[in-house]
Amino acid sequence: MAKPKDTKLSLNDFGKPCDRLAHMNPENLMPMSRPLDCREPEWSPLKEETKEKYMASLDDTLVLNIPRPQSKREEQELVRKFLSGVEKLFQKNNNWTFLQPLVSTVEHCAKCQTCSDSCHIYESSGKHDMYRPTYRSEIFRRIYQDYIHPSGRYHKTWKNGGEIKLSWLTVARLGELSYRCNICRRCAQSCPIGADNSVVAREIRKVFSQELGIHTVELHDNGSMLQLKVGYSTGMNPEIVKDNIEFIDEDMSEKTGMKLETPWDKKGADILLIHNAGEIMAWPENIGAFTAIFQSAGLNWTMSSEALGYDNINYGLFYDDVQFARVVIKHFQCAQKLGVRKIVFGECGHATKAAMIIADRILTGDLNIPRESCFPLLKQLVEGGSLKLDPSSNNFPVTLHDPCNLVRLMGIVQPQRDVIKKICPKFREMTPHGVNNYCCGGGSGFAIHSGHNFEEWRFKISGRKKLSQILNAFSDCIEPETKKYVCAPCSNCKGQIRDILGHYNLWNDAGITYGGLVELIVNAMTDVKPNYIDWDEII
Amino acid sequence: MGPILHLLTYVCMIVFVVAVVHKFNEYNKMPMHLRWELYPVAHEGKKASYGGSYFEEVDWWEKERTVDMGTEMKQMSQEILFLAAVKEHNPKLWLRTFPFHFGMYSLIGFLMLLIAGALLGVAGVDMSGGGFGTVVGTLTAIAGFAGAVLGAIGALGLIARRLFDEDLKDFTKPSDIFNLVFLLSVFLLMAATGASDPYFTGLREYVQSIITFNINYVPSNPAAVGAIALASLVVAYIPLTHMAHFVVKYFTYHNIRWDDRPNVPGKDPMGDQIAEVLQYEITWAASHINPNGTKKTWAEAATENPEELKESK
Numbered sequence: 001m002a003k004p005k006d007t008k009l010s011l012n013d014f015g016k017p018c019d020r021l022a023h024m025n026p027e028n029l030m031p032m033s034r035p036l037d038c039r040e041p042e043w044s045p046l047k048e049e050t051k052e053k054y055m056a057s058l059d060d061t062l063v064l065n066i067p068r069p070q071s072k073r074e075e076q077e078l079v080r081k082f083l084s085g086v087e088k089l090f091q092k093n094n095n096w097t098f099l100q101p102l103v104s105t106v107e108h109c110a111k112c113q114t115c116s117d118s119c120h121i122y123e124s125s126g127k128h129d130m131y132r133p134t135y136r137s138e139i140f141r142r143i144y145q146d147y148i149h150p151s152g153r154y155h156k157t158w159k160n161g162g163e164i165k166l167s168w169l170t171v172a173r174l175g176e177l178s179y180r181c182n183i184c185r186r187c188a189q190s191c192p193i194g195a196d197n198s199v200v201a202r203e204i205r206k207v208f209s210q211e212l213g214i215h216t217v218e219l220h221d222n223g224s225m226l227q228l229k230v231g232y233s234t235g236m237n238p239e240i241v242k243d244n245i246e247f248i249d250e251d252m253s254e255k256t257g258m259k260l261e262t263p264w265d266k267k268g269a270d271i272l273l274i275h276n277a278g279e280i281m282a283w284p285e286n287i288g289a290f291t292a293i294f295q296s297a298g299l300n301w302t303m304s305s306e307a308l309g310y311d312n313i314n315y316g317l318f319y320d321d322v323q324f325a326r327v328v329i330k331h332f333q334c335a336q337k338l339g340v341r342k343i344v345f346g347e348c349g350h351a352t353k354a355a356m357i358i359a360d361r362i363l364t365g366d367l368n369i370p371r372e373s374c375f376p377l378l379k380q381l382v383e384g385g386s387l388k389l390d391p392s393s394n395n396f397p398v399t400l401h402d403p404c405n406l407v408r409l410m411g412i413v414q415p416q417r418d419v420i421k422k423i424c425p426k427f428r429e430m431t432p433h434g435v436n437n438y439c440c441g442g443g444s445g446f447a448i449h450s451g452h453n454f455e456e457w458r459f460k461i462s463g464r465k466k467l468s469q470i471l472n473a474f475s476d477c478i479e480p481e482t483k484k485y486v487c488a489p490c491s492n493c494k495g496q497i498r499d500i501l502g503h504y505n506l507w508n509d510a511g512i513t514y515g516g517l518v519e520l521i522v523n524a525m526t527d528v529k530p531n532y533i534d535w536d537e538i539i
Numbered sequence: 540m541g542p543i544l545h546l547l548t549y550v551c552m553i554v555f556v557v558a559v560v561h562k563f564n565e566y567n568k569m570p571m572h573l574r575w576e577l578y579p580v581a582h583e584g585k586k587a588s589y590g591g592s593y594f595e596e597v598d599w600w601e602k603e604r605t606v607d608m609g610t611e612m613k614q615m616s617q618e619i620l621f622l623a624a625v626k627e628h629n630p631k632l633w634l635r636t637f638p639f640h641f642g643m644y645s646l647i648g649f650l651m652l653l654i655a656g657a658l659l660g661v662a663g664v665d666m667s668g669g670g671f672g673t674v675v676g677t678l679t680a681i682a683g684f685a686g687a688v689l690g691a692i693g694a695l696g697l698i699a700r701r702l703f704d705e706d707l708k709d710f711t712k713p714s715d716i717f718n719l720v721f722l723l724s725v726f727l728l729m730a731a732t733g734a735s736d737p738y739f740t741g742l743r744e745y746v747q748s749i750i751t752f753n754i755n756y757v758p759s760n761p762a763a764v765g766a767i768a769l770a771s772l773v774v775a776y777i778p779l780t781h782m783a784h785f786v787v788k789y790f791t792y793h794n795i796r797w798d799d800r801p802n803v804p805g806k807d808p809m810g811d812q813i814a815e816v817l818q819y820e821i822t823w824a825a826s827h828i829n830p831n832g833t834k835k836t837w838a839e840a841a842t843e844n845p846e847e848l849k850e851s852k
Binding site: 002003081085088092094096097098099100103104108111112116117138185188189190191194199211212220225228229322325329342356357360361363364365369370372373375376377379408409410412413414415435 | 791
């Protein structure tokens with residue numbers, strides 16, 4: 001079947017001055033199943049003042065907010081700094097962190113488009129050319145080959161297929177386009193050569209952050225900077241966090257009938273538990289469930305009240321290696337001070353990967369403290385008999401979302417399944433699942449981005465495939481009378497799934513809600529009050 | 540004619556070896572990078588079947604890590620010989636690229652058999668007198684024809700796809716078409732050589748002359764001369780282009796996708812390497828990293844408070 005004309009976009013058009021380079025026509029979006037088998041509404045337009053202030057001509061939305069240059073000099077300065085940053089990406093001193101993954105991709109991607117069909121964003125958009133994993137990489141590659149690589153100037157057309165017109169608009173659009181990728185690396189998984197076009201998206205973000213000082217407010221100013229300053233990216237300092245957790249303990253004690261008490265700053269504890277502190281505000285029942293489980297199992301554990309020690313978030317993972325390293329070092333310094341045997345990370349995919357995989361070649365000596373995901377431990381507790389469980393309490397359809405960071409990128413696939421199969425008699429898998437899963441659409445920090453109309457993009461495009469998987473998993477019981485649960489054991493994914501279900505009104509129209517893994521465990525515990533998952537509380 | 544042809548072959552062989560070694564060294568000398576693996580990791584043994592890792596175990600750092608080279612070799616051989624990833628993720632492409640690659644593998648086998656035949660010739664074995672010589676001669680003929688035909692079919696299919704497929708057209712560069720046409724001409728000349736000399740006797744004698752430095756030898760078949768000249772040039776050309784992915788794939792798989800070696804807490808096996816890279820000087824210019832343009836190392840940047848940098852600006 002021929003592609004609709006409005007899903008085509010030539011590489012040579014990327015720098016073309018126009019009001020909007022690409023429009024994701026709702027008619028072309030990937031069809032959904034019942035009850036969402038109807039046409040999507042048009043996009044909410046960006047405000048005129050937004051378009052005047054920022055480069056907003058990529059597609060229907062905006063997230064990076066690159067100010068429009070006010071003079072020719074500013075335009076040239078943007079291009080100059082960008083090229084300077086790209087050059088640094090290929091220098092071992094500046095970019096030892098990702099040099100080999102980047103160079104191997106830039107030099108050897110065959111542009112065979114095998115990766116395109118693996119990308120949920122490309123598929124959901126109705127296969128718009130601009131959202132191919134190779135599209136942004138090819139623009140980047142041609143800029144590098146033409147303007148940085150020593151031999152580029154001699155064979156632009158021969159080797160690169162034509163010169164990319166390098167202007168401030170090309171640069172700014174490329175920066176914005178780097179935020180149309182969830183960096184879930186599903187594309188890399190399908191690449192026969194082992195190229196990784198998602199790493200190019202991340203490296204472009206790095207150029208903007210590390211060289212030009214341009215980043216999204218959510219990831220940088222209100223994210224890693226605030227976290228380094230105060231201790232937590234919402235701005236809550238240690239005292240406020242302790243107060244909140246105390247309140248959660250009281251609330252959840254009432255809910256479970258247990259006397260819950262979070263231990264703080266216990267020197268020499270076996271386990272330092274670090275949550276994604278976003279749970280404190282958004283999902284206190286997740287925090288309470290961990291406390292109930294750890295307390296019931298008699299674990300020797302603690303939380304840290306030191307700044308950053310109670311919040312495992314590390315947004316640097318998505319856009320900036322230096323910010324990443326700064327945050328991760330602080331996390332481990334907190335653990336070091338307490339002298340714990342190991343760190344266990346709560347239900348947060350990016351934070352677990354950041355600390356266990358990415359930081360593995362940054363931390364040495366005393367800072368190289370043993371750490372693990374909570375899933376193997378939860379499996380041990382559930383299977384080892386430390387908890388008294390009655391699966392019939394979870395006698396409703398449950399499906400499991402695989403957070404990319406934990407599953408495809410860490411290989412933690414089975415423990416959470418073993419738990420869920422033990423306590424949820426009506427469990428069913430999504431298709432596909434495990435390491436072949438699809439991203440929730442909130443990956444690489446998108447779940448916390450809602451400015452302008454970006455939320456719509458998260459719903460219509462990046463979250464579309466996951467939502468389709470959820471609806472398909474429950475297709476045999478899609479009527480709202482049957483209450484259903486999407487287990488999303490990752491804070492970022494949970495936020496995205498909450499937002500999509502809410503946007504499409506799927507609690508009312510299909511009876512679908514969401515939550516973490518520990519909530520299901522506590523809901524099945526026989527020595528706590530029933531109905532930890534309270535369907536009546538869901539709005 | 541003979542000396543020129545031999546000189547071309549010798550030079551192209553040297554270019555190939557130097558370029559491959561250079562490419563390998565270029566990647567091998569790159570500094571350690573951060574872990575960036577992708578599951579399934581082939582050497583995870585039974586866990587590889589579903590993409591699991593040692594992180595699925597409680598206290599994983601206290602357990603002995605097993606690396607199953609059997610599963611890794613199995614997956615590598617499926618990937619190299621049958622292009623398993625393309626078959627799984629892009630079957631349409633596989634129908635074209637598999638014969639193309641397998642044609643090349645067959646021609647590599649053909650070259651090995653030519654060398655074997657040439658050595659037998661040097662040893663005085665009669666290639667048409669029955670016995671081992673005949674077996675080698677027959678296998679040479681099969682490998683040569685199979686390689687030429689499969690390679691030509693694959694190359695034609697790939698050229699057509701590059702030129703006419705809507706998904707690829709925009710990404711296709713003149714050099715992509717040139718590369719494929721270049722290889723196609725080698726496959727076709729090889730087929731033409733075999734058509735008039737089914738046991739590739741002329742090529743075997745040429746290989747023998749290369750080994751014995753008999754530089755005045757020239758095959759009587761013009762197609763064979765053309766095949767020798769173009770094949771020599773292709774051998775030199777491939778490692779100078781992105782087709783050198785046969786070298787780089789080693790790194791993308793072993794050093795990136797499957798590199799799950801842990802810096803085990805308490806043992807710190809990578810401590811020295813990490814200490815080295817953290818001493819690299821960075822020049823990133825953003826205000827939260829280097830507002831004053833002063834020299835600093837990664838270790839210094841990573842332990843600075845960006846709020847204090849703001850104040851010092």
